[in-house]
Amino acid sequence: MFNNSTYSQIIQDRLKQVDFPEQPDNLYDPLRYILSLAGKRIRPQLVLMGAELFEPRTMKDAISASLAVEYFHNFSLIHDDIMDNAPLRRGKPTVHQKWNDNVAILSGDALLVKAYEQLCLSPVEKIAPLLQVFNKTALEVCEGQQLDMDFEERSQVSEVEYIDMIRLKTSVLLGGALQMGAIIAGTSLENQQLLYDFGVNLGIAFQLQDDILDVYGDPKTFGKQVGGDILANKKTILFIKLKELASEEDKQLLTELLTHDIDKEPQKVEKMKALYAKYDIPSLAIYQKEKFTAVAYEKLEAIPCPKASKQSLFNLANALMHRAQ
Numbered sequence: 145m146f147n148n149s150t151y152s153q154i155i156q157d158r159l160k161q162v163d164f165p166e167q168p169d170n171l172y173d174p175l176r177y178i179l180s181l182a183g184k185r186i187r188p189q190l191v192l193m194g195a196e197l198f199e200p201r202t203m204k205d206a207i208s209a210s211l212a213v214e215y216f217h218n219f220s221l222i223h224d225d226i227m228d229n230a231p232l233r234r235g236k237p238t239v240h241q242k243w244n245d246n247v248a249i250l251s252g253d254a255l256l257v258k259a260y261e262q263l264c265l266s267p268v269e270k271i272a273p274l275l276q277v278f279n280k281t282a283l284e285v286c287e288g289q290q291l292d293m294d295f296e297e298r299s300q301v302s303e304v305e306y307i308d309m310i311r312l313k314t315s316v317l318l319g320g321a322l323q324m325g326a327i328i329a330g331t332s333l334e335n336q337q338l339l340y341d342f343g344v345n346l347g348i349a350f351q352l353q354d355d356i357l358d359v360y361g362d363p364k365t366f367g368k369q370v371g372g373d374i375l376a377n378k379k380t381i382l383f384i385k386l387k388e389l390a391s392e393e394d395k396q397l398l399t400e401l402l403t404h405d406i407d408k409e410p411q412k413v414e415k416m417k418a419l420y421a422k423y424d425i426p427s428l429a430i431y432q433k434e435k436f437t438a439v440a441y442e443k444l445e446a447i448p449c450p451k452a453s454k455q456s457l458f459n460l461a462n463a464l465m466h467r468a469q
Contacts, residue, residue: 151189155214156182158207164258174239174251175258178218181234186460187321188214193456194325194339197449206328208265209274213321215259216278220285222252227293266328273327281320288313301379303388303432307348315347338447342457345440350464352433355380359417360426371413377402381429382420389423437465 159179164172188210195206224230225238226248232238240248259278266274291309295301319340326336358373359382373380390398398419406412420426444457 151192152185154192154203154207155185155188155210158211159214162211170243170247171251171254174222174243174247175255177242178222178233178239178251178255179214181236183234185214186464187217187317190318190321190343191325191328193460194322195329196325197339197447197453197457198326198329198331198335202329205267205270206325208262209324209328210321212259212262212278213317213324215255215262216282217317219252219255219259220289222248222255224289227289270328274324277320277323277327281316284312284316288316295379298379300387301384303381303384306379306381306384307432310351311344311348314351315344318347318350319343335447338443342440342443342447345436345443346461346464349433349436349440352381352429352436353465355382356426356429356433359413359420374413374416375406381432382425385425385428386419386423389425390419394419394422433465437461 162179164175166172191206191210191213192203196203221233222239225233226240226245230238231241238248239251243251263274263278264271288309288311291305292313295305295309319342322343323336323340326339355373357370358380359371361370363370373383387395387398397415401409401412401415404412409415440461441458444454444461447454
């Protein structure tokens with residue numbers, strides 16, 4: 145398994161040193177709250193790992209950029225939760241539920257500003273290229289979120305469109321975090337691109353794996369409601385492949401299932417799983433996941449560094465691809 149204790153502890157120690165103002169409390173208390181809901185903090189760790197890969201001595205210089213990525217990620221979660229009307233985040237009330245929508249919007253904005261403050265504490269000669277990657281990534285994440293919301297209103301979404309949406313919404317932040325670490329380490333643009341591509345392809349595979357686990361994962365270890373995407377009529381990779389391959393008769397059944405919630409159709413998840421099995425959808429989804437996983441490994445292998453120095457990244461990839469099965 146991926147041993148992230150060193151990177152995680154560095155980030156946690158720095159977060160403990162963060163001193164947000166006391167007033168106005170409705171602006172800064174939500175920041176303290178969302179950052180206290182400790183997730184895996186994979187994204188900020190990737191900044192440190194990207195720096196360490198090419199020049200271990202620069203990892204300490206990457207801490208501020210690492211926090212910038214963590215702040216940005218949590219800013220996006222605060223706003224995403226409002227848009228999704230989500231009641232819980234990491235098992236706790238979301239910011240907009242604990243306070244209200246207006247507080248959540250404004251505190252999220254403040255956290256984004258704090259991300260830029262942290263980024264500007266990076267080595268001065270690295271700030272310009274860091275900002276270029278950070279801004280590009282941040283805008284792409286917004287594009288991905290908008291596409292995701294747009295897809296909710298559409299009856300037809302292609303596989304290509306879906307892959308591009310999850311690349312933007314989820315994956316570019318993994319790639320961008322790694323590239324920011326590589327920038328701080330001072331490596332070449334070619335190496336930066338290889339590391340970025342590793343992160344993006346790993347991120348796509350991670351989301352496809354998430355789609356699969358949502359239906360077929362172990363409820364004891366998955367951490368979310370199994371079948372939740374089916375109940376919410378989410379257009380996941382499994383749904384898209386089913387709609388592409390189903391007969392006209394089964395498309396009619398699919399349409400009926402989409403119009404019913406679990407109260408009207410208690411067997412909705414089971415009936416959808418039966419359709420998935422009929423067209424061997426799990427195998428098709430796994431094939432796509434493994435395709436992007438293989439590309440990620442190829443990009444990491446191609447980076448001209450000793451394999452031992454890449455071991456933490458290989459461990460991370462393996463852990464993400466074999467979780468909660």
